[in-house]
Amino acid sequence: MAGRRHWQVAAAVLAGLLAGCTTTVRGVATPASPTATSAAPTSAAGPSNSPAEQGAVLEAHRLASVTSLIPVTFPERTGSCPRASGPFVEAGELEDAYFDYGTADILDRHGFVAAWSECNRVTGAARATVSAIVELADEAAVEQAAEELAAANVANGFVRVPVPGFDSPAVAQDDQASQYVLAFVPVGPVLAICYHTSLRDQGIAEISRLMTDQVALLRSFRPTAPADRPQLPTDPQDLARLVLEPPGEPTPLTGPYDLEGALRLATDPVAERELLTAHNLSGYYLRQGRRDDVFATVRLWSFPNQAAAEAVHGGLVQLDETAGDRPFTSTTVPEAVCYAVRSGTSDVLRCRIQALEYLAAVSVNDPDRASATATMDQLLRDQLDLIDG
Numbered sequence: 001m002a003g004r005r006h007w008q009v010a011a012a013v014l015a016g017l018l019a020g021c022t023t024t025v026r027g028v029a030t031p032a033s034p035t036a037t038s039a040a041p042t043s044a045a046g047p048s049n050s051p052a053e054q055g056a057v058l059e060a061h062r063l064a065s066v067t068s069l070i071p072v073t074f075p076e077r078t079g080s081c082p083r084a085s086g087p088f089v090e091a092g093e094l095e096d097a098y099f100d101y102g103t104a105d106i107l108d109r110h111g112f113v114a115a116w117s118e119c120n121r122v123t124g125a126a127r128a129t130v131s132a133i134v135e136l137a138d139e140a141a142v143e144q145a146a147e148e149l150a151a152a153n154v155a156n157g158f159v160r161v162p163v164p165g166f167d168s169p170a171v172a173q174d175d176q177a178s179q180y181v182l183a184f185v186p187v188g189p190v191l192a193i194c195y196h197t198s199l200r201d202q203g204i205a206e207i208s209r210l211m212t213d214q215v216a217l218l219r220s221f222r223p224t225a226p227a228d229r230p231q232l233p234t235d236p237q238d239l240a241r242l243v244l245e246p247p248g249e250p251t252p253l254t255g256p257y258d259l260e261g262a263l264r265l266a267t268d269p270v271a272e273r274e275l276l277t278a279h280n281l282s283g284y285y286l287r288q289g290r291r292d293d294v295f296a297t298v299r300l301w302s303f304p305n306q307a308a309a310e311a312v313h314g315g316l317v318q319l320d321e322t323a324g325d326r327p328f329t330s331t332t333v334p335e336a337v338c339y340a341v342r343s344g345t346s347d348v349l350r351c352r353i354q355a356l357e358y359l360a361a362v363s364v365n366d367p368d369r370a371s372a373t374a375t376m377d378q379l380l381r382d383q384l385d386l387i388d389g
Contacts, residue, residue, distance in 0.1 A: 051230030051231075052229065052230055053089065054230070054232075054234060055224070055229030055230045055231075055232050056089040056113065056114045056229065057087060057089055057114070057252045057254070057255060058229070058232040058233075058234065058255060058256075059113060059114040059135065059223070059224055059229055059232065060087035060088060060089060060114035060115060060116050060252060061087060061116075061255050061256065061257055061261055062221075062224070062232075062261075063087075063114060063115065063116040063133045063135060063190075063221070064086075064087070064116045064257065064260070064261040064264045064265075065257075065258055065260035065261045065264075066133065066217040066218050066220065066221045066260070067116045067117070067118050067131055067132075067133045067214075067217070067264060068118060068131040068210060068213050068214040068217060069118065069263065069264070069269050069270075070118055070119070070120040070129045070131060070210070071120060071269065071270060072213065072269075072270065073129075073209055073210050073213045074120070074129060074206070074209075074210075075270075076122055077120040077121055077122050077127070077128075077129055078120060078123065078268075079120060079121045079122060079123035079124075080119075080120065080121075081119035081120065081121055081128060081130075083097050083098055083119060084097045084117070085117050085118050085119045085264070086116065086117065086252070086253055086264075086265075087114065087115070087116055087252040087253060088114065088115040088116070088117065088252070089114055089252050090104075090112075091103070091104035091107040091108045091112040091115075092104040094107070094115050094117070094132065094134070095107075097117070098117065098119075098130060098132065098195075102152060103149070106145055106148050106149055106152070107134060107136065107145060109145075110136045110137060110141035110142070110144060110145040111136045111137025111138070111141050112134065112135075112136060113135040113136065113137070113223070114134075114135050115132055115133060115134040115135065116132070116133050116264070117130060117131065117132040117133070118130070118131045118132075118264060119131075126178070126197070127178075127197045127198055127199075128195075128196075128197055129194075129195065129196045129197070129210065130193070130194070130195040130196075131192065131193075131194055131195075131210060131214055132192070132193040132194075132195075133190055133191075133192055133193075133214075133218070134190065134191045134192075134193060135189060135190050135191075135223055136189055136190070136191060137189070138189050139186070139188055139189050141189070142186040142187075142188070142189055142190065142191045143186050145184075145191055146168060146169050146184035146185070146186050146191055147169055147184075149169070149184050149193070150169035150170070150171055150182075150184055153171045153182060154171060157173060158171035158172060158173045158182070159171060159172060159173070161181070161204055162204075163181075163183055163204055163207060163208050163211065164204075164205065164208045165208055165211075165212065166183070166185065166208065166211055168183065168184060168185045168186060168211075169183070169184045170182065170183035170184070170204075170207070171183075172203060172204060174200055174201075175200075176200070177199065177200055178197055178198065178199065178200055178203075179197070179198055179199065179200050179201060179202060179203035179204070180195075180196075180197050180203065181194075181195070181196050181197075181198075181203040181204055181206075181207045182194070182195050182196075183195075183207055183211055185211050185214065185215060187215055187218040187219070187221075188218070188221075188223075189223050190218055190221060190223070192211070192214045192215070192218060194207055194210050194211055194214060196210060233256070234255065234256070235256060235285070236256055236283075237256060237282065237283030237284075237285065237302065238283075239256070239283050239284075239285035239300055239302060240256075240285055240287075242285075242300055242358065242386055242387055243285050243286070243287050243298055243299075243300045243360075243383075243386075244287070244298045244362075244379060244382055244383045244386055245287055245289070245298075246287055246288065246289035246296035246297065246298055246379060247289050247291055247296060247375075248289030248290045248291035248294070248295070248296065249289060249290050249291070250287065250288065250289060250290075251288045251289070251290050251295075253265075253286055253288040253297070254286060254287045254288055255285070255286065256283070256284065256285050257284045257285070257286065258284070259273075259276060259277070259281050259284070261284070262276070262281070262284040262301070263276075265286065265299070267319075267323075268319055271315075271319055272316070272319075275311075275312050275315040275316065276301070276312065278311075279303055279308040279309075279311050279312050280303060280304050280308060281301060281302070281303060281312075282302050282303055282304055283300075283301070283302040284299070284300070284301050284302070285299070285300050286298070286299045286300075287299075293367075294365065294366045294367075295363075295364075295365050296362070296363070296364050296365075296375060296379060297361075297362070297363040297364075298360065298361070298362050298379065298383055299360065299361045299362075299363075300358055300359070300360050300387075301358065301359040301360075302357060302358055303357050303358070303359075304357065305357050306356055306357050308357070309354050309356070309357050309358055309359055310354055312359060313337075313352070313354040313359055316337075316352065316359075317337055320337060320339060323339075323341075325339040325340065325341045325350075326339060326340045326341075326347075327339055327340075328340055328349075330351055330376065330377055330380050331377050332377040332378070332380060332381035333351070333353060333377075333380045333381055333384055335353065336351040336352060336353045336380055337351065337352050337353075338350065338351040338352075338376075339351075343365065345367070346365070346366070346367040346369070346372075347369060347372070348363060348364070348365045349363065349364045349365075349372050349373065349376045350362070350363045350364075351363075351376060351380050353380065353383070353384055355384060355387045355388060356387060356388075358387055360383050360384070360387060362376060362379045362380050362383060364376045364379070
């Protein structure tokens with residue numbers, strides 16, 4: 001393939017996934033603004049006022065609901081990856097997050113629409129798994145893209161391998177201790193790109209499990225017709241008005257999610273599924289703002305009644321207590337449950353409050369701890385006031 005650099009997925013992905021350390025807020029890396037001045041919500045969808053761009057963001061959120069939860073397939077892979085999990089509305093952004101040069105060219109030529117990715121790793125070990133779900137123009141485009149991506153890897157030292165139960169393209173590369181496997185699985189107009197690192201001679205059998213789980217989820221997905229994407233509902237549960245707009249530019253994480261989509265943003269999706277299902281989650285909305293390398297995220301869960309919200313809050317507190325993170329107290333909302341979680345050389349601050357039939361969570365990732373604390377205190381207070389009216 002022509003290009004400035006070779007398209008070498010295993011080396012690029014592995015280096016990216018294992019550099020740095022985990023974050024506590026999943027999706028586009030999470031750092032809030034050091035000088036935040038909170039504002040009331042002004043819009044209900046995503047990072048752009050363009051209906052077409054909003055439609056792509058919302059289609060990516062729909063893809064979230066049918067992207068494999070990696071810890072379900074591999075319970076030992078619960079560590080987060082430094083590279084972003086979450087929505088992608090440009091093929092180049094997906095390439096930058098996971099792959100080396102050339103991926104975006106192939107995906108764009110075949111009608112890239114939107115994507116969602118999930119990434120987890122074995123904590124403390126050089127083994128990671130990625131499932132990226134990419135919507136393209138049509139079934140023919142997906143089939144062709146899968147073959148081109150596989151061929152590009154073969155040209156750079158991978159070998160084609162059969163994966164039990166599948167006839168879709170897959171390639172692998174081994175070193176003395178590890179096996180790197182990359183599979184391209186067409187499912188209608190959606191391409192599942194599954195990447196898996198494991199011990200030598202184990203990767204192919206293991207990626208078959210991931211592919212099986214991923215295909216089962218995608219069978220239920222029906223892409224939105226291009227003409228209908230700009231009309232996708234931006235706030236189907238009428239929650240955006242209750243979610244504070246954080247400082248900075250909105251990221252593609254911003255918007256509504258159903259239960260399955262919300263679980264892709266959970267710290268412990270397996271445990272949280274049980275809680276949210278048992279207490280009938282009725283809505284979920286997230287806003288994330290970015291200013292330079294500082295992020296703030298505000299999330300809102302709604303339930304049928306206050307008792308359900310209180311029960312879920314209590315269950316999440318129990319999960320928090322087992323995580324070993326450092327608690328702290330907000331000066332503006334002392335009743336909030338707050339933790340500082342180490343991420344690289346700084347802390348991610350995370351607080352959650354329950355009010356009426358809602359839970360709200362604020363996360364701030366700012367290397368300046370004093371600035372992060374001030375941002376958290378203000379956003380938390382303003383978010384509670386917004387719910388209380």
